[in-house]
Amino acid sequence: MMHGAKSKSDFSMPDLNLKGEIRMRKIGIGVVGAGSIGIRGALMHLSLPDVQDRIHLAAVCDPAPGRAQAAAERFHVDRAYESYEELLKDDGVDIVTLGSPIGIHYEQGLQAIRAGKHVHFNKTMTVTSEEATHLIEEAKRFMVKIVASPGQMLRPIHRRLREMAINGEFGVIAWAATGAGFGAYHENEKCRQGDDPLGNINPAWYWKKPGGGPLYDMTVYGLHALTGILGPAKRVTSFSGLAIKEREFKGERVECDADDNTMILLDFGNNLFAFVYGAAVGSLTPFGTANIYGTEGSYSNGLFNGEPVQYPGREIAEASGRGDVALLPHVKGEHQKMEEAHIFEDIMQLVDWVAKDIPSIVSAEHARHVIEIFEAAYRSAQTGMTQTLSTLFPLL
Ligand SMILES: NC(=O)c1ccc[n+]([C@@H]2O[C@H](COP(=O)([O-])OP(=O)(O)OC[C@H]3O[C@@H](n4cnc5c(N)ncnc54)[C@H](O)[C@@H]3O)[C@@H](O)[C@H]2O)c1
Known part of the structure; x- marks a missing residue:
């Protein structure tokens, strides 16, 4: 296991909280980019009650002044960062979902993989196939999982x-x-x-x-x-x-x-x-x-x-x-009425893969x-x- 990547059992084993109560470990999500899709595809869906048994919104980052903080307040995200590197150092983040501009997905994906984070890429994953191959190889090397939209x-x-x-x-x-x-x-x-x-x-x-x-x-x-x-x-x-x-x-x-x-x-x-x-x-x-x-x-x-x-x-x-x-x-339920539900689905494909070892076809x-x-x-x-x-x- 490399660079802090958590194994399947880290998520499926019960955990004790401070009062000694047993709870299941939830997967921490880091939302990268609080723009159109970071808000409509990730934060709006992932803050709904039905998924809180499996995940929690651990962090959001965006370099635009005040945007990450505003998103964190609106969607009850634990921590806000203006720097991506800070988000990657956050041990509470297990999965990152990249809602940043396409031209920087490769670089950000590589950094996340090497920091031991699982990665959901909004489309497209990279601009060139050589970059995509490099990410696929690095994900294998660092034992993390990648889901690449659109599913x-x-x-x-x-x-x-x-x-x-x-x-x-x-x-x-x-x-x-x-x-x-x-x-x-x-x-x-x-x-x-x-x-x-x-x-x-x-x-x-x-x-x-x-x-x-x-x-x-x-x-x-x-x-x-x-x-x-x-x-x-x-x-x-x-x-x-x-x-x-x-x-x-x-x-x-x-x-x-x-x-x-x-x-x-x-x-x-x-x-x-x-x-x-x-x-x-x-x-x-x-x-x-x-x-x-x-x-x-x-x-x-x-x-x-x-x-x-x-x-x-x-x-x-x-x-x-x-x-x-x-x-x-x-x-299901509220998600069916909301925009960009397919992106929420792709993120949850990665959540299932990490938590239950169910590989995704995306x-x-x-x-x-x-x-x-x-x-x-x-x-x-x-x-x-x-x-x-x-x-x-x-x-x-
Ligand atoms: N807008 C849509 O309708 C839509 C729909 C589906 C998928 N997508 C996909 O979602 C991704 C983002 O698109 P968008 O429309 O939300 O873009 P956007 O421009 O609305 O938002 C991008 C956000 O990323 C932030 N950002 C810039 N550099 C960053 C960095 N280094 N680290 C972190 N954040 C950074 C920007 O400040 C901005 O808030 C793209 O891959 C796009 O193809 C967009």
Whole structure:
């Protein structure tokens, strides 16, 4: 066991409190970044009563003056830090969930792993596949666990579509499509419009390298679904560029340098191709999923041959207004009514893995394959050459 990483038994063994009463040891969560997703995906969900038997909010950190303190007060977090290094020194933190900008996930992930903390990465885990490989290797070396969002293959609809693809219900699958349009999205989020430390969160990093642009932030959802259903892709070719050169947040002009307009072709082998886009505007496919076209059946805009896909709990999912996200294993009660419940689910996947030794399918290897596709797409656009992919991931 290295650098303070706690074993399974540390969490499953009873502990004595000061009065000598027996209690179960709870997993301490450190929330890194109290921005849009740190608040809506982590703190709002993890402060609800139903999970307090398993976890406690040990610490929050954010370098923006006053933000961590304000978040700690609002969500009853034990300790607030402006420095990430201080949070990593906190022995009460067992798991960190990274809600910081994508461009610093690799560095922060590496530091956390080496400090013996288990890590939940908001998407994407890293910007390059080499960085992802390094984190996977270091996590093994330091005996800590990684869950890398987005857990699109936890969703019952995607599990069912994969089953249908394996069973031949699509016939011969010829092509597929997925992607997302950027639009004016993050600058208009409600949680950024205030003027207090918690409500004045600048989204400019979304428009800059490294880690900015719609691929890493939005296309990533649908591409996790597509590759989860069809398996890893083999080759990539693309065009990519910057359509909107300047954006604005609260009257401040920001020069953009991350591509916001990328059109990708994927080759899955056996003459099965896919079109994948991360565009400055517009959308061809529903967010977070894929259209799949086969000789016997097509899944298009949420319907298979024009009919809803049958999966266990579909009626409950539809009645919830949240779709099949409401069927995720930890998304019960209040969580079903709240935004960003899928992120809460991914964090709880890591909690279960650490506490009960239940490995999660929201794997770092799957995240790495999607990241390799993005990286290869940018390289293909720069060189005009088709790129061959090398990473694989375990299928369900
Ligand atoms: N906003 C969304 O709709 C959304 C949805 C799902 C996932 N995500 C993902 O969540 C992550 C964060 O996105 P966001 O929209 O919350 O960003 P954000 O800009 O709203 O918040 C990021 C926060 O991180 C803080 N930060 C900056 N440097 C830091 C450091 N060194 N250490 C700790 N904190 C630091 C910033 O001060 C800010 O408060 C990204 O991976 C993003 O892809 C965002």
